[in-house]
Amino acid sequence: MMHEKDFDICVVGGCGHVGLPLAIAFARAGIDVVVFDVNPVAVESVNSGTMPFKEPQGPELLNEVRANGSLHASTDPSVVARSNAVVVVVGTPVDEHLNPDPHAVPLAVEQLAEHFREGQLLVLRSTVYPGVTRLVEEVVDRLGLGIDVAFCPERIAEGKAFTELYSLPQIVSGRTDSAVKRASELFSRLTSEIVVVSPEEAELAKLFTNTWRYIKFAAANQLYMIANEHGLDFERIRHAITYEYPRAADMPGAGFAAGPCLFKDTMQLAAFNNNNFTLGHASMMVNEGLPLYLVDRMERRFDLKNSTVGILGMAFKAESDDIRSSLSYKLRRILRFKAGTVLCTDPYVTVDADLVPLDEVLERADILVVAAPHPEYRDLDPVQETIDVWNVLGRGVTV
Numbered sequence: 001m002m003h004e005k006d007f008d009i010c011v012v013g014g015c016g017h018v019g020l021p022l023a024i025a026f027a028r029a030g031i032d033v034v035v036f037d038v039n040p041v042a043v044e045s046v047n048s049g050t051m052p053f054k055e056p057q058g059p060e061l062l063n064e065v066r067a068n069g070s071l072h073a074s075t076d077p078s079v080v081a082r083s084n085a086v087v088v089v090v091g092t093p094v095d096e097h098l099n100p101d102p103h104a105v106p107l108a109v110e111q112l113a114e115h116f117r118e119g120q121l122l123v124l125r126s127t128v129y130p131g132v133t134r135l136v137e138e139v140v141d142r143l144g145l146g147i148d149v150a151f152c153p154e155r156i157a158e159g160k161a162f163t164e165l166y167s168l169p170q171i172v173s174g175r176t177d178s179a180v181k182r183a184s185e186l187f188s189r190l191t192s193e194i195v196v197v198s199p200e201e202a203e204l205a206k207l208f209t210n211t212w213r214y215i216k217f218a219a220a221n222q223l224y225m226i227a228n229e230h231g232l233d234f235e236r237i238r239h240a241i242t243y244e245y246p247r248a249a250d251m252p253g254a255g256f257a258a259g260p261c262l263f264k265d266t267m268q269l270a271a272f273n274n275n276n277f278t279l280g281h282a283s284m285m286v287n288e289g290l291p292l293y294l295v296d297r298m299e300r301r302f303d304l305k306n307s308t309v310g311i312l313g314m315a316f317k318a319e320s321d322d323i324r325s326s327l328s329y330k331l332r333r334i335l336r337f338k339a340g341t342v343l344c345t346d347p348y349v350t351v352d353a354d355l356v357p358l359d360e361v362l363e364r365a366d367i368l369v370v371a372a373p374h375p376e377y378r379d380l381d382p383v384q385e386t387i388d389v390w391n392v393l394g395r396g397v398t399v
Ligand SMILES: NC(=O)c1ccc[n+]([C@@H]2O[C@H](COP(=O)([O-])OP(=O)(O)OC[C@H]3O[C@@H](n4cnc5c(N)ncnc54)[C@H](O)[C@@H]3O)[C@@H](O)[C@H]2O)c1
Pocket: 012, 013, 014, 015, 016, 017, 018, 019, 036, 037, 038, 039, 042, 089, 090, 091, 092, 108, 111, 125, 126, 127, 128, 154, 155, 156, 157, 158, 260, 261
């Protein structure tokens, strides 16, 4: 049974990887939250107290807010009309040709047009193509309602939601003082620091945040390949660079830079700048090229055609069940073409029927590749040759 009274906040797309943690965090802050999501399976899961995906602390905190009645989920868009504020956090992927879709968020808002009402606060939280806040303002203007529009990007990393929602400063932007004030008050319920900029500055700040990270991973991956080509272990070199040397302290290790955000946001920024983004495109070539590079190196060392290769870790990062844009799958595709047999395993991923247990992979594979640095692999001591660009096993990273 849905609550009879109005809600403080409706989170549109609130069963997703960032929408649900946000909805739970608001509910824990004493706010009455309703989630509107078009995915009935996820809505059902949330209403029965089960997280639809893995997020540390998620199960306990979801149970807490379900038990005290501060969070409900629904597939009925009319809950939007019963809420004082509406936060939109629907997905904003690029298409298969890497084109962003500037209409994803305005469309989601337009589809809810009949449910908006006078005086609401509308917060956009998806990562958007620059200019989308303006497009949404135009949609809202056409409704003729006094709605405050704010763009307040989400900057958490999956797996860290319930620490970062409280610790990261919140970027708040809006065209009017009222929008900025109301959005600032809302996010002050979660975090103590608010950074106010214009909507266009906030849109670029969010894209630059992810792009910056993507470029850093690309730099590490390119240096890894250079070292490797010369028979040197990048991890030993990285240790020499970073040890007690503050200016390089944040130099990342090598590894698959993947997932639903970094790549697509770098491509959104490239498209926004008429594809004049040498550094972004070069980063894409390096990061997306790493699986093929590894296979090429493996081909030189092993009789791949007659080998069984085991891939350890299919999620896009450690301790995650999220396989969206995971480079482990790109690796699998290449190896299925080049190797005799490919076996894949992952302790977290539940959505891939082709996975087999770790023990089976360890028993049957001639060569292993650690593709996601899950902690479960740290204590392994495999007898077969293991490609471990992450240095999870601590045996070095040369291939
Ligand atoms: N995943 C991350 O780590 C992360 C971090 C920061 C920002 N972001 C951004 O947040 C946004 C959401 O990402 P996500 O990873 O949570 O995506 P997601 O696919 O996990 O979640 C999106 C949710 O929106 C729902 N949805 C889609 N269209 C809808 C509509 N019209 N009305 C109602 N619900 C709808 C989907 O059913 C889904 O539950 C994206 O813009 C992304 O770039 C993601």
